[in-house]
């Protein structure tokens with residue numbers, strides 16, 4: 001999965017929101033939005049898969065600590081379409097992260113790293129970023 005945008009030193013506090021707007025490529029296999037401390041310590045790897053790693057239309061969420069993946073959580077209610085514009089809003093507190101998606105869908109994932117702020121954001125894969133907003 002090729003690397004797109006990487007942002008560091010963000011100092012996003014609990015209660016704030018990270019909004020990623022963009023367009024899913026027409027032949028997308030998958031994309032990922034990673035947030036955390038740095039590229040080896042991710043409090044959330046949010047990975048919609050259209051057809052990759054043996055998964056079709058599944059959202060895979062995971063964490064990474066010191067470069068080691070955690071246990072995946074998978075969501076098969078899949079609100080994404082290849083070629084569509086979409087918006088992903090990630091908010092968090094020290095207990096969990098909430099990912100708001102189109103159609104009022106929400107995914108909640110535990111804050112396994114107990115992070116009190118988010119320094120790192122990376123968007124990878126078949127996704128053309130249009131806007132990033134921190135609020």
Ligand SMILES: C=CCO[C@@H]1O[C@H](CO)[C@@H](O[C@@H]2O[C@H](CO)[C@H](O)[C@H](OCc3cn(-c4n[nH]c(N)n4)nn3)[C@H]2O)[C@H](O)[C@H]1NC(C)=O
Pocket residue numbers: 001002003004045047053060061062069072124
């Ligand atoms: C069934 C036995 C093996 O399990 C599989 O093991 C794979 C390898 O760990 C799992 O795929 C990884 O799942 C991770 C999340 O748990 C990540 O999605 C990982 O891809 C992340 C990634 C980023 N990048 C990347 N390349 N370049 C950049 N900047 N980033 N390349 N790979 C995927 O390669 C895959 O999700 C997992 N499948 C299941 C069903 O568990």
